[in-house]
Amino acid sequence: MEAPDRNLALDLVRITEAAALSSGRWLGKGDKEAGDQAAVDAMRLSFNSLPIDGTVIIGEGEKDKAPMLYNGEHVGAGGALKVDVAVDPVEGTNLLAYGRPNAISVVGVAPKGTMFNPGPSFYMQKLVVPAAAKDVVHLDAPVKDNLTNIAKALDKDVNDLVVFVLDKPRHKQLISEIRATGARIQLHTDGDVAGSLMAIDPRSEVDLMMGTGGTPEGVLSACAIRAMGGEMLARLDPRSKKEEQALIDAGIDIREIYTVRTLVKTDDTFFAATGISGGTFLKGVTYTGQGATTHSLVMRGKTGTIRYIDAQHKWDKLMRFSSVKYD
Structure with a gap:
C-alpha cells in the first residue's frame, strides 16, 4: 500500500x-x-x-x-x-x-x-544508542568495548557516559561491568520505553540503554528510535523454561539479533x-x-x-x- x-x-x-x-x-x-x-x-x-x-x-x-x-x-x-x-x-x-x-x-x-509481532516473547536483551553511535556497537561485544566505542562516537570520555539500566537482579553482572569501565549509571525500577527514549533524545543526559526488558516495549520503542535515527540491537531473552519452549514451538530463533529495521520495517x-x-x-x-x-x-x-x-x-x-x- x-x-x-x-x-x-x-x-x-x-x-x-x-x-x-x-x-x-x-x-x-x-x-x-x-x-x-x-x-x-x-x-x-x-x-x-x-x-x-x-x-x-x-x-x-x-x-x-x-x-x-x-x-x-x-x-x-x-x-x-x-x-x-x-x-x-x-x-x-x-x-x-x-x-x-x-x-x-x-x-x-x-x-x-510492518511491526514485529513478539508472539509468546516477554523479554528481550537490548542495547539502544543515538544516531552518532549506531554503527560502532554490537550486541555481543564486551561491555567495555561498546562503551569505549560509544564514548568516542559521542566525543566524550567513558567516565562521562550515563547508562540507563533497569534495577533488577538479572543485571547484577552487567552493572558491575559498566562500573568497572568508569561509566555512570542511572538505575530505574521500571520503564524501559522511557529508557530507550532517553537514550536517543538529545535533551536527555542519558547516553545509552543496556539490559533486558520487555519485548513489546522494544517494538514500541523502535517506532521512535527509527524516527530519531538511533539504533536498537536486541535479542529475545526468555526468562523461564516455559517462555523459551513457547518460542521454540512457535518456530522463533532466539539467537537472532534484531535491529530497529527488523522490529519496524518502515521509516513511516x-x-x-x-x-x-x-x-x-x-x-x-x-x-x-x-x-x-x-x-x-x-x-x-x-x-x-x-x-x-x-x-x-x-x-x-x-x-x-x-x-x-x-x-
Whole structure:
C-alpha cells in the first residue's frame, strides 16, 4: 500500500494526552490497576475519533486477560488507512501507583504488516544508542568495548557516559561491568520505553540503554528510535523454561539479533508519548481548578520531525467536545 501522507503523530498525541490526564489522577494512590484502567478507557475512546483501520500488535495482552486494547483488537473509526498499532496506556504502572518519576503514556503506529509481532516473547536483551553511535556497537561485544566505542562516537570520555539500566537482579553482572569501565549509571525500577527514549533524545543526559526488558516495549520503542535515527540491537531473552519452549514451538530463533529495521520495517512511523508522573524525561500532568497542563514528545519517522508539545487543557471548553472523563 502507499505510505500515508497524513501526520498521524499529531492525532496520536491527543490520545496519549487523554490517557495521561485520566490516569494522572491516580498518582501515588497505590492502585496501579485503577490508574491503568483510567488510561485504557481514555485511550480507547480517543482512538474512535481517528479515521484508521488499526490492529493492535502491541497491547495490554491477550483478549482473555486484557478486555480492552488487547493484542489483535481493531481500533479506529475505520477507513482505507490500515495500520499496526502499539500502545502502552501507562508505561510504568508501579511508578504511577507509588508516585515515582517517569510514568508515561505511549502510542506508536506504522503501516499494516510492518511491526514485529513478539508472539509468546516477554523479554528481550537490548542495547539502544543515538544516531552518532549506531554503527560502532554490537550486541555481543564486551561491555567495555561498546562503551569505549560509544564514548568516542559521542566525543566524550567513558567516565562521562550515563547508562540507563533497569534495577533488577538479572543485571547484577552487567552493572558491575559498566562500573568497572568508569561509566555512570542511572538505575530505574521500571520503564524501559522511557529508557530507550532517553537514550536517543538529545535533551536527555542519558547516553545509552543496556539490559533486558520487555519485548513489546522494544517494538514500541523502535517506532521512535527509527524516527530519531538511533539504533536498537536486541535479542529475545526468555526468562523461564516455559517462555523459551513457547518460542521454540512457535518456530522463533532466539539467537537472532534484531535491529530497529527488523522490529519496524518502515521509516513511516508515528509516535507520541505524554508524561504522567513527571521526572527526568517528560514533565508530568499538573492540574488546576480550571484545567491541566501536559508535556509530550511527538515524532514522524518519514520526515524525521520531532516535536515537544506543552498543552494547556481547559475543562469548561474541552468537556463540550470530549467524551473522555478526566476526573
